[in-house]
Amino acid sequence: MAYPWPLFVALAANFFFFFSFQSLFSVFPLFVTSLGGRAAAIGALQSAFALAAILFRPVAGWVCDRVGRKTGLILGSLIFTLSMLLYCLIKDLKGLFFLRAFHGTGIAFFTTAFAAFLSDIAPPERRGEIMGLGGIPAPVSLLFAPLLGDFLARGGNFSRLFLTGAGFGALAVILSLTLPETLKRSGQGRSSLPLAKISVPVILTVAIGVSYGSVITFLPVFLAERAIGPAGFFYSVFSLMLLPTLLLGGRLSDKLGRSKVVIPAAGLVILAMGFIPLIRTRLLLALLALIYGLGYGALRPTIDALIVDRVLPLARGKALGFNYAGFDLGIGLGALFLGYLAQGYGYSSVYTASAIVVAAAGAIFLREVSKC
Numbered sequence: 001m002a003y004p005w006p007l008f009v010a011l012a013a014n015f016f017f018f019f020s021f022q023s024l025f026s027v028f029p030l031f032v033t034s035l036g037g038r039a040a041a042i043g044a045l046q047s048a049f050a051l052a053a054i055l056f057r058p059v060a061g062w063v064c065d066r067v068g069r070k071t072g073l074i075l076g077s078l079i080f081t082l083s084m085l086l087y088c089l090i091k092d093l094k095g096l097f098f099l100r101a102f103h104g105t106g107i108a109f110f111t112t113a114f115a116a117f118l119s120d121i122a123p124p125e126r127r128g129e130i131m132g133l134g135g136i137p138a139p140v141s142l143l144f145a146p147l148l149g150d151f152l153a154r155g156g157n158f159s160r161l162f163l164t165g166a167g168f169g170a171l172a173v174i175l176s177l178t179l180p181e182t183l184k185r186s187g188q189g190r191s192s193l194p195l196a197k198i199s200v201p202v203i204l205t206v207a208i209g210v211s212y213g214s215v216i217t218f219l220p221v222f223l224a225e226r227a228i229g230p231a232g233f234f235y236s237v238f239s240l241m242l243l244p245t246l247l248l249g250g251r252l253s254d255k256l257g258r259s260k261v262v263i264p265a266a267g268l269v270i271l272a273m274g275f276i277p278l279i280r281t282r283l284l285l286a287l288l289a290l291i292y293g294l295g296y297g298a299l300r301p302t303i304d305a306l307i308v309d310r311v312l313p314l315a316r317g318k319a320l321g322f323n324y325a326g327f328d329l330g331i332g333l334g335a336l337f338l339g340y341l342a343q344g345y346g347y348s349s350v351y352t353a354s355a356i357v358v359a360a361a362g363a364i365f366l367r368e369v370s371k372c
Contacts, residue, residue: 012137014134044197061322077110245296273351
């Protein structure tokens with residue numbers, strides 16, 4: 001059961017790409033405040049990144065299906081490298097807003113191309129396994145990149161961090177250049193996007209994005225309100241749980257079928273979201289992080305594989321781009337509407353609402369499966 005060599009090169013490129021990205025996580029708000037920005041500016045700049053990623057997903061999918069997966073990988077990592085270098089030159093918030101949007105286009109190109117690349121090299125009977133492997137570099141990077149970012153930016157030395165991030169981006173460019181092109185245009189059928197076949201899985205992806213957005217946006221404040229401890233503890237446990245689950249969840253979907261993994265995994269996400277309002281101790285916090293990591297880690301590669309199962313090879317880039325845009329949309333719009341909900345009813349309501357959203361999407365998926 002050997003893996004093809006391009007898989008390891010692509011995984012390494014993905015690791016360096018996300019290392020560049022995640023090194024900014026804990027430091028970027030400090031950079032904004034150093035330019036005179038306040039909370040609203042931080043939120044607007046994060047939204048600019050996410051909105052650009054959403055808007056450019058269709059473009060990235062078209063590039064991947066018409067020009068090539070390798071082109072998308074190179075373009076995305078080049079944008080990340082250049083963006084990091086340009087951060088060194090930023091002197092005001094207006095310039096930072098446009099640069100942040102430009103930076104967001106990079107993640108649209110790279111991650112869409114990466115998923116399409118994996119779908120090309122994966123045999124159908126191992127598609128879930130390979131797609132799951134592709135999700136591992138990001139949580140591994142998350143364990144270390146923010147810590148390095150904190151160290152490099154100590155004392156307000158942001159340029160040192162940006163130059164290092166550009167170096168990691170450049171490594172992703174170099175590795176992407178060594179990869180073979182996997183897009184084959186002859187005898188692969190039409191490239192039109194069959195929305196009817198993928199709309200239900202994408203709805204579930206949007207719902208998962210809502211739950212993820214609620215965790216990364218509101219959990220630190222919710223935990224501080226209850227004096228339980230820093231949210232970093234939850235994120236660390238969640239990331240560690242993702243490492244085995246991303247692989248095993250995808251592999252299980254190859255053996256048992258996609259729906260037999262999607263339905264219980266969605267149930268675990270609902271369970272975690274539903275019980276977060278009841279957190280009073282770190283023990284329960286850790287348990288829910290494990291449950292959420294188990295459900296989330298099994299869902300993401302399984303849904304990706306399910307979408308690839310339902311489209312022709314020349315439509316994979318567009319289909320995966322559409323799916324990832326749904327995830328970005330769930331995070332962005334979910335955070336926006338859940339913020340208003342939290343303001344009126346408290347942070348506990350955020351997680352109850354997230355559980356309801358995932359349950360509704362799961363019910364739609366279950367209904368589709370029952371008709372087949």
